[in-house]
Amino acid sequence: xxxxxxxxxxxxxxxxxxxxxxxxxxxxxxxxxxxxxxxxxxxxxxxxxxxxxxxxxxxxxxxxxxxxxxxxxxxxx
Amino acid sequence: xxxxxxxxxxxxxxxxxxxxxxxxxxxxxxxxxxxxxxxxxxxxxxxxxxxxxxxxxxxxxxxxxxxxxxxxxxxxxxxxxxxxxxxxxxxxxxxxxxxxxxxxxxxxxxxxxxxxxxxxxxxxxxxxxxxxxxxxxxxxxx
Numbered sequence: 767x768x769x770x771x772x773x774x775x776x777x778x779x780x781x782x783x784x785x786x787x788x789x790x791x792x793x794x795x796x797x798x799x800x801x802x803x804x805x806x807x808x809x810x811x812x813x814x815x816x817x818x819x820x821x822x823x824x825x826x827x828x829x830x831x832x833x834x835x836x837x838x839x840x841x842x843x
Numbered sequence: 844x845x846x847x848x849x850x851x852x853x854x855x856x857x858x859x860x861x862x863x864x865x866x867x868x869x870x871x872x873x874x875x876x877x878x879x880x881x882x883x884x885x886x887x888x889x890x891x892x893x894x895x896x897x898x899x900x901x902x903x904x905x906x907x908x909x910x911x912x913x914x915x916x917x918x919x920x921x922x923x924x925x926x927x928x929x930x931x932x933x934x935x936x937x938x939x940x941x942x943x944x945x946x947x948x949x950x951x952x953x954x955x956x957x958x959x960x961x962x963x964x965x966x967x968x969x970x971x972x973x974x975x976x977x978x979x980x981x982x983x984x985x
Contacts (some may be wrong), residue, residue, distance in 0.1 A: 775897050775969035776980035777892050810984030814967075819902035821965075835899060841981040842896070842927065842968025843880050843959060 767793075767830030771803055774837035775811065781836075790828075797824035799834050812839050844915065844923050846907040848898060850930040855879045857939040862924050867944055872921050874948040876955035878941040884934035886981075892973045894932045899967040903927075906966050914943065914958055918950040925958065936971065 768791050773781045786803055794802065796815050801807075802815040815822050828834055845862060859877060883889055911923045924942040932938060941958045945951035970981040 772899075774899055774967070775971070779980075780984070782859040797963075805931050813984045816902055816967075819899070819905050820937070836886075837899065837967060838969065838980070838984045839982040840963075840965060840967055841970045842898075843963035 767791075769799065769828055769831070770833045771799060772786045772833065772835040774835065778838055794828055795824065796822055796828060796834055799828055800836060805842075810838075813837070814839065821833050844908075844911050845925070846904055846911060847926045848904060849926055850928070851927060852936055853928070854941075855926070855937045858926055858940060859942055862942075863944075865896050867922055871946075872944040873946050875942055875944045876948070876951035877938055877943075878939070878955055878959045880939040880959070882932050882934050882938055886972060889972075889974050891934065892975065893934075894973065895971045895978075896929045896938070897969045897971070898927075898929050898931060903967045907962065910958060910961050910966070914954040916959055917957075918943075918945070918954040919947075920950050920954050921946040923954070923958065925962070927962070927966075929968070934960040954984070 769788060771786050778784050781804060796817060797809055800809050814837050817826055817828060818833055831832055882894055907925050914923055921944045926940045928938050941955055943951050943955040971978050
């Protein structure tokens with residue numbers, strides 16, 4: 767299965783990429799997706815996560831075709 | 844109900860008036876509560892020259908739509924409006940406009956407060972400030 771992963775703001779600069787596509791043989795959680803694309807580095811403490819443009823948790827399971835996003839605490843308004 | 848992400852400078856009072864004229868039934872509301880957020884030229888002891896506001900296209904709009912729907916269900920209000928800037932912003936320019944129309948002031952104030960507080964704590968926007976010595980993101984993962 768294929769999923770798209772996006773990074774935003776300071777996290778995009780830290781990770782060094784804005785978007786990647788990966789092929790998976792098993793269903794992973796959002797936390798496992800992070801480990802896979804970020805060389806098993808630990809998930810940053812205040813990181814926020816989304817699946818298909820809705821907030822998710824680290825243990826949310828990812829399905830084929832999903833868009834997963836990682837971003838820092840928000841600072842709008 | 845309207846949610847708009849805008850990349851150009853906007854006048855919040857003109858937007859408010861325009862929305863009110865076209866979409867709200869005159870005579871039906873007795874109160875409109877508004878919040879306007881403006882860019883300061885200082886932050887955390889530094890002079891800020893400009894700001895860049897990034898968002899998550901698709902998710903930010905969706906989040907603000909859901910937030911507006913929640914406010915409309917939770918309070919006895921008639922309508923809501925949210926306009927938020929993205930891109931390059933200069934001091935003195937409007938960053939955000941939030942407004943809520945209601946029959947009475949209490950639900951108008953309360954829902955307007957709810958909308959701006961939730962927007963600030965959960966809507967996917969990120970500010971990067973330009974200082975004389977370079978740029979800095981306002982919040983980072985630790």
